Amino acid sequence: MNTNKLNLTLRIWRQKNANTPGKFVDYKVSVSPDSSFLEMLDDINNELESKNQDPIAFESDCREGICGTCGLVIQGHPHGPIPRIATCQLHMRNFKDGETIYVEPFRAKAFPIIKDLMVDRSAFDKIQQAGGYISINTGSAPDGNAIPIPKEVASEAMDAATCIGCGACVAACKNASAMLFVSAKVSQFALLPQGQSERYERVQRMVKVMDELGFGSCSNTYACEAECPKGISIKNIARMNRDYIVAKIAKEEVV
Amino acid sequence: MIKLDAKIPEGRIQDKWNNYKFNMKLVGPANKRKYEIIIVGSGLAGASAAASLGELGYNVKVITFHDSPRRAHSIAAQGGINAAKNYQNDGDSVYRLFYDTIKGGDFRAREANVYRLAEVSNNIIDQCVAQGVPFAREYGGLLDNRSFGGALVSRTFYAKGQTGQQLLLGAYSAMNRQIALGKVKVFNRREMLDLVVVDGAAKGVICRNLLTGEIEKYSAHAVILATGGYANVFFLSTNAMNCNATAIWRAHKKGAAFANPCYTQIHPTCLPVHGENQSKLTLMSESLRNDGRIWVSKIKGDMRDPNDIPEEERDYYLERKYPTYGNLAPRDISSRAAKEAFDDGRGAKGQEAVYLDFKDAINRLGENVIRERYGNLFEMYETITGENPYKTPMKIYPAPHYTMGGLWVDYNLMSTIPGLFVAGEANFSDHGANRLGASALMQGLADGYFVLPYTIGNYLAGDKPTYVKTDHEEFNKAAKEIEDMTNKLLSIKGKRTVDDIHKQLGRLMWNKVGMARNEKGLKEVINEIKELREEFWKNVNVVGDAKDVNQCLERAGRVADFLELGELMAVDALHRNESCGGHFREEYQTEEGEAKRDDENFAYVAAWEYKSVGDWELNKEPLVYENIQLATRSYK
Numbered sequence: 001m002n003t004n005k006l007n008l009t010l011r012i013w014r015q016k017n018a019n020t021p022g023k024f025v026d027y028k029v030s031v032s033p034d035s036s037f038l039e040m041l042d043d044i045n046n047e048l049e050s051k052n053q054d055p056i057a058f059e060s061d062c063r064e065g066i067c068g069t070c071g072l073v074i075q076g077h078p079h080g081p082i083p084r085i086a087t088c089q090l091h092m093r094n095f096k097d098g099e100t101i102y103v104e105p106f107r108a109k110a111f112p113i114i115k116d117l118m119v120d121r122s123a124f125d126k127i128q129q130a131g132g133y134i135s136i137n138t139g140s141a142p143d144g145n146a147i148p149i150p151k152e153v154a155s156e157a158m159d160a161a162t163c164i165g166c167g168a169c170v171a172a173c174k175n176a177s178a179m180l181f182v183s184a185k186v187s188q189f190a191l192l193p194q195g196q197s198e199r200y201e202r203v204q205r206m207v208k209v210m211d212e213l214g215f216g217s218c219s220n221t222y223a224c225e226a227e228c229p230k231g232i233s234i235k236n237i238a239r240m241n242r243d244y245i246v247a248k249i250a251k252e253e254v255v
Numbered sequence: 256m257i258k259l260d261a262k263i264p265e266g267r268i269q270d271k272w273n274n275y276k277f278n279m280k281l282v283g284p285a286n287k288r289k290y291e292i293i294i295v296g297s298g299l300a301g302a303s304a305a306a307s308l309g310e311l312g313y314n315v316k317v318i319t320f321h322d323s324p325r326r327a328h329s330i331a332a333q334g335g336i337n338a339a340k341n342y343q344n345d346g347d348s349v350y351r352l353f354y355d356t357i358k359g360g361d362f363r364a365r366e367a368n369v370y371r372l373a374e375v376s377n378n379i380i381d382q383c384v385a386q387g388v389p390f391a392r393e394y395g396g397l398l399d400n401r402s403f404g405g406a407l408v409s410r411t412f413y414a415k416g417q418t419g420q421q422l423l424l425g426a427y428s429a430m431n432r433q434i435a436l437g438k439v440k441v442f443n444r445r446e447m448l449d450l451v452v453v454d455g456a457a458k459g460v461i462c463r464n465l466l467t468g469e470i471e472k473y474s475a476h477a478v479i480l481a482t483g484g485y486a487n488v489f490f491l492s493t494n495a496m497n498c499n500a501t502a503i504w505r506a507h508k509k510g511a512a513f514a515n516p517c518y519t520q521i522h523p524t525c526l527p528v529h530g531e532n533q534s535k536l537t538l539m540s541e542s543l544r545n546d547g548r549i550w551v552s553k554i555k556g557d558m559r560d561p562n563d564i565p566e567e568e569r570d571y572y573l574e575r576k577y578p579t580y581g582n583l584a585p586r587d588i589s590s591r592a593a594k595e596a597f598d599d600g601r602g603a604k605g606q607e608a609v610y611l612d613f614k615d616a617i618n619r620l621g622e623n624v625i626r627e628r629y630g631n632l633f634e635m636y637e638t639i640t641g642e643n644p645y646k647t648p649m650k651i652y653p654a655p656h657y658t659m660g661g662l663w664v665d666y667n668l669m670s671t672i673p674g675l676f677v678a679g680e681a682n683f684s685d686h687g688a689n690r691l692g693a694s695a696l697m698q699g700l701a702d703g704y705f706v707l708p709y710t711i712g713n714y715l716a717g718d719k720p721t722y723v724k725t726d727h728e729e730f731n732k733a734a735k736e737i738e739d740m741t742n743k744l745l746s747i748k749g750k751r752t753v754d755d756i757h758k759q760l761g762r763l764m765w766n767k768v769g770m771a772r773n774e775k776g777l778k779e780v781i782n783e784i785k786e787l788r789e790e791f792w793k794n795v796n797v798v799g800d801a802k803d804v805n806q807c808l809e810r811a812g813r814v815a816d817f818l819e820l821g822e823l824m825a826v827d828a829l830h831r832n833e834s835c836g837g838h839f840r841e842e843y844q845t846e847e848g849e850a851k852r853d854d855e856n857f858a859y860v861a862a863w864e865y866k867s868v869g870d871w872e873l874n875k876e877p878l879v880y881e882n883i884q885l886a887t888r889s890y891k
Contacts, residue, residue, distance in 0.1 A: 034529045036639075042754070043532050049752045049798050049807060057804055059322070061495040062331045063535050064635065066420055069326050089638050114466065115804045122443065125323050129435045133428035134387045138307040138704045139378070141385035145342060148396025158389040158414060161421060165325055194387050 005030045006092055009100040010044070012056060018112050024102070033093035037080065038063065038070065040092060057116040063088040065229060068164035071171070072117055073104040078168035078227045086166060086229040106171035110178070110214040121167045123213040124181060131205035132185045134194050147193050160187040162230045169224035169232070175216030180224040182210050183240035184232050190243055200247035207244055257512055257864050259876040262665040263367040268353075268882050272371045275666070276709060280716035287312035290715055291475040291722065293460055295447045295502050297324030299419070299696060300679030301481035302426035303703025309433030311708055316473060317430070317439060318462060320446040320497060320809075325427045328483055328495040329699060332419025333540035333632065334403065335411035336383075336696040338376040343400055347408040349373045354883060356694060359405040359585050360659070360687020361836035361852065362885050363515070365860070365878060367666060368684045375705040376697050380412055382704055386425040390414050401545055403692035405585040405890075411693040416540050416632045422696055426703070445471065446809065448740075449733045450478065450506040450675065451723075457506075457675035458723040461733045463741075465809065468802035470734050470741075472725035477674045477711055480506060481703070484658035484680040486519065488817045488824065489769070490761025492655035493525055493538040499813035500820050503662050503681050511670040512862035512874060514663035514683035516820065517828035520690055520837045521770050522656030523549075523589035526639055527608040536654040537639060539611070540632055541692040544582045546616035546625065547649070549573050549589070551609050555600035561610050561648045572596055576847075580890040587689040587837045587850075588890060590653035594770050595848065603650050612648035653770060657695060659686040659837060660827075663862040663876070667710035668702060671862075674720055676711065678702035683860070688836025741801050744811045749794030753807060756791050757814045760784065760821055768825050773841040777829040781822055785869060788818040819868060826863075826871065833857045854885050 007030050015022025031040045038060050045055035060070035065086040072087045074080035080090040095101065103117065111119040161184070169180035186203050189195030195202070218237060225234045264275040282290070290313050294301050297319040305317045321327060341347040352373035357364055380398070384390065390412050391399040400409040414421040433439040442462070449461040451474070459474035485500035486492040507513045524544065526537045550569045557564065572592055574581045584592070593609045596602065603610050617625055622645055626633070633644050640650070661683040662670050668684070669676050679699040686694065714720070723729070767780035791814065799805040834843040834850035835857070843851045860876040 032530055032532070035532055036534070039532050039534045042534055045807075046752050046754055049796060050750075052748075052796070052798055054799055055807055057806060061321070061326055061497050062328060063496060064331055064537055065638075066417065067326045067328070067330045067495065069322070084634075085638055089635070091639065091641070093641060118804065121322060125325075125431070125441075125443075128428065129431045131435075133432040134385065135432060136382075136385045136429075137310045138303075138382060138429070138708065141378070141381040144340070144380045144384040144390075145397050149392055150396050151392045151394050154389050154392040154396075157387075158391075158421075161389050161414075161424065162417065164420075165323065188389065189387050192387050192389065194385055 004033065006033055006095060006097045008095060010103055011100060012103045013105055014056065014116050015113055017115055022113070031092050033091070035092045036063070036088065037074070037090040037092065038088050057118045059118050060088050065089040066164060068166035071106050071166045071168060073106060073171060075102055078106060078171040079229050083226070084229060084231055086164070106167055108170045108176035110176060111167060111170065124165050124167065126213060127178065127182055127206055127209050128185065130209035131198070131202040134189060135198060149193060153191055157188045157191040160184045160191070160232065160236055163232050164230055166229065168227050168229060170215065172223040172227035173216065174221065174223070175219060177218045178210050178215040179218040179237045179240070180228060180232055180234065182206050183236035186240045186243065187236040190239060200243065203240060203243045204247050256872065257671050257862070257874050259512070259663065259862055259874055260665060261365060261876060262667060264666065268366060268370045271367050272374055279709060279713040282712045282716045284312060288314065290314065291316065292477050292479065292711065293318065293473055293475040294479045294481060295460060296327065296481035296483060297321065298327035298329035298481060298483060298679060299423055299426055299699030300703045301327070301479070302423065302430045303700050304479055304481060304678060304707045305439050306426060306429035306433055307704050307708045308711065309430070309436070309438035312438070315433070315439045316475065317441045318445050318447055318460065318473065319441065319443050320465060322443055324430065324441055324443065325424060327423060328498050329423045329696070330420045331495065332696055333416040333538065334542040335401065335413035335418045335693040336379065336422060337403070337410050337693045338380045338412060338697065339373055339410060340377055340380060342398060343409045345408045347410050351408065352376060352410065355406050356685065356691060357687065357883050358888055359691040360689050361850065361888055362687065362854070362858070362880070363835050363878065364685055364687030366880060366882055371706070372685050372698060372701050375701045378705055379697060379700045383422055383425050386429060388414065388421045388425040401542055402583060404541055404544065404583045404589065405691040413542065416542065416629060419696060422700065426700070447502045448505060448737045448812065450509045451730050451733050452509050452672060453723045453727060453729045456673040456720055459725065459730060461737050463737070466804060468800065468805065470737055472730045472734055474723055474725045474730065476715060476720045476722055477676060479676040479678055479707065480662070480681050481678040482681050484661065485820060486655040486658050488760070488821050489655040489764045490758050491528065491533060491536050493522060493536050496535060499816070501813050501816045503677070504816040504820055506662065506670070506672070506675060508865050509672065511672050511675055512663040512864050513660070513823060514860050514862045515660040515827065516824045516863065517768070517831060517838050518659035518688045518836060519655060519824070520586055520657040520659060521590040521653045523586055523593055523653050524611060524651045525654035525656070526636070527606060527650055527652040537635070538656060539636065539649065539651055541586070543611060543629060543632060546628065547582065547611040547613050548615060549582055549609055549611055551596045551601040551603060556605060557601065558604055561603065570601070577890045584890045585689060585691060590770055591839060593653050606650070608650040608652045610648040611651045613644065614648070617645065657690055659683065659688060659690055663860065667713065668706055669710070669714065673718065674714065676707060678707060688838055741808065744797045744808060745801060747793065747795050747797065749796050751794050752796055753810045753814055756787065756795060757817065760787055760814070760817060763787070764821055764824070768821070768828055771839050771841050772828045774829065777825050781825045781829070784818065784822045784825065791815065791818055822869060823863060823871060827861055830873065831857055831861065858885070
């Protein structure tokens with residue numbers, strides 16, 4: 001346990017709602033290096049509440065980096081400056097005494113701000129509803145071992161399926177593209193034998209809805225991969241593009 | 256008094272579920288679309304039920320406080336899901352899974368429910384594989400297994416240390432398909448604040464829209480609560496920040512009996528507390544106990560670095576006390592053993608912690624194998640603590656994790672309120688006094704995929720419930736009460752923050768209704784909780800507006816309920832004059848410090864009926880064991 005506290009200035013984005021302009025507000029804190037970033041925000045909120053002031057609205061849930069609820073842009077990076085972790089896993093020992101830290105919401109046209117650091121990411125659900133599934137009813141499945149799946153294939157599908165749907169890829173992209181998110185789901189099913197029947201319809205449906213929801217195009221800067229807390233590979237984007245082209249050329253267009 | 260009829264079907268245990276399915280009433284395909292069903296919660300139980308009921312043709316409304324159904328806390332389950340596939344040829348069977356679960360639950364679960372759970376466990380694996388859940392595979396391409404506590408067979412299926420995530424995303428995707436087909440509609444960012452009961456039957460719910468603050472009314476022919484457990488009553492637990500008991504608690508206050516509230520699971524392998532502002536405790540999966548060895552120093556007050564403590568001065572206390580199961584002893588037993596070591600002054604470097612050591616496994620298998628098995632867990636550990644577990648043993652300590660208690664349900668998973676069904680962790684049904692590892696995912700999905708789709712149909716076809724519109728006076732009355740409560744909370748304007756009071760409640764619960772309980776402490780804590788509750792309603796400060804995003808108000812409502820539920824947990828723990836599973840009363844232990852059950856007087860489910868705040872009536876459902884002989888649980 002570390003007893004030396006860090007003295008920091010937090011410059012946090014406050015915005016009443018989507019229709020009101022926001023601004024940065026400074027908060028001075030003294031915090032233990034063992035504290036997590038969000039525990040520090042909890043402390044600030046507790047203090048604001050005891051002064052009858054509106055606490056900073058931000059979202060988090062599991063605080064273990066798996067639910068994808070949290071997501072702040074810290075020092076210009078979605079989920080902060082340390083790679084491969086979600087905001088909730090960021091600890092204050094990664095900051096220096098005296099530092100000024102900028103805290104902002106994820107910014108993208110398709111993720112409108114709700115309040116302060118809260119954004120609306122329901123566009124992701126809409127993309128998944130467009131085809132992010134294998135059509136099988138409960139009760140009609142064959143034995144789990146009926147189709148052997150090579151270990152490498154299962155592992156690669158698992159790596160794609162690791163996506164937590166947080167939206168950091170969109171926030172990191174200068175075009176606010178959702179290609180990494182969508183390609184992760186498309187890839188998971190494209191790799192597995194169970195996903196083959198709907199493979200080409202799926203990719204067309206999901207891409208179509210993605211485009212309709214106002215996400216930008218991919219221009220191969222790889223910022224998404226660099227900021228992804230789960231290390232989702234841009235190989236998935238290549239796979240999705242390949243499937244999309246095959247679908248458009250070789251298969252009849254279905255959507 | 257409530258009449259507790261478990262409605263267990265006739266026949267041999269192996270035939271009960273089949274007999275039920277044959278004798279149940281069916282809703283014709285064309286009639287299913289005339290029925291509306293509300294599901295509150297979108298975790299494994301809720302999402303799987305929504306998908307399956309949608310597939311059958313019912314109209315389903317799913318209510319969740321999350322921004323997306325995929326964020327429900329099932330997502331954080333790490334280790335795995337049990338099934339009696341016997342793919343390993345190591346002697347597993349439906350009967351063995353049934354037996355292990357009853358024994359693991361310290362003979363306090365209902366036989367018929369548990370047998371059904373074991374029976375459908377295999378279908379769950381098949382279903383999830385077909386959905387594209389990327390379970391771990393062996394080199395031959397077949398499904399891999401590992402072992403969990405309380406079992407001597409390898410029956411746990413897993414997807415890295417993210418099994419809950421993958422299973423939930425499977426159920427979420429199945430539900431998404433039904434959303435696209437128009438059979439399921441999701442109402443996100445809504446918190447259920449009351450159950451509407453008309454003429455004794457559940458007809459709908461009242462919610463607060465968390466974005467606008469509007470109080471909204473939803474009606475249906477049946478309501479399913481799949482809202483998880485209540486371990487956040489301890490403030491610090493492995494549950495997510497927003498996990499709460501409000502949905503089941505408000506239903507309890509509307510007449511649903513609450514069963515075995517004192518059965519709480521303290522998970523042995525969590526990260527120790529680091530400081531006062533800590534917001535939650537992080538679980539390290541039980542699967543680590545496949546290869547990690549748990550130990551403390553043999554010497555009291557030993558402040559040496561763990562790597563400096565020689566082999567002969569280490570006490571591998573689980574291996575010593577339970578040579579057959581060793582580090583895979585069940586959770587309740589492992590947790591108490593850790594507490595015993597700490598109480599004996601032998602905690603890791605004097606802290607409330609013990610060591611979980613991988614040195615032997617790394618020497619035996621190589622670092623790469625360990626990395627492949629547990630890589631993400633080791634990374635998680637290092638991120639949080641700043642220590643490298645490949646080099647230095649992990650420090651772990653028990654923490655509140657899961658609640659076996661919950662709303663009482665019969666074999667249909669229906670509560671004591673007709674039309675109100677309860678699934679997953681929110682009900683009490685399958686785990687008795689202690690849940691085995693990798694059984695929560697199994698139960699959530701069993702309830703949602705394979706039980707509710709049958710039992711809901713039986714209710715709709717049998718009882719023919721009417722549909723009550725939301726302009727009915729009961730809806731208006733319930734909505735008014737919720738508005739009044741909101742206004743009351745906002746008007747107190749006291750001195751203490753919501754979290755401050757919640758933390759105090761958590762400390763009371765942990766100290767006196769935690770890993771070890773006794774009569775004196777429980778009597779004290781009941782009064783202390785009452786006092787704290789009074790203070791809350793006089794001195795809490797809830798800031799912000801009713802008609803806006805207001806996270807402070809959300810938390811305040813949940814803490815108000817925890818302040819009532821916490822008392823009931825203590826009342827239940829005080830009345831149960833025995834030790835069983837997660838409920839350990841210091842007065843009732845063997846000479847070796849093991850839990851001492853009293854089957855003569857306590858082989859029953861305690862179902863508490865709400866009378867008024869702080870006043871309950873006890874109802875008992877006797878537990879009849881026709882297949883398994885009650886025995887002292889031994890893992891030696």
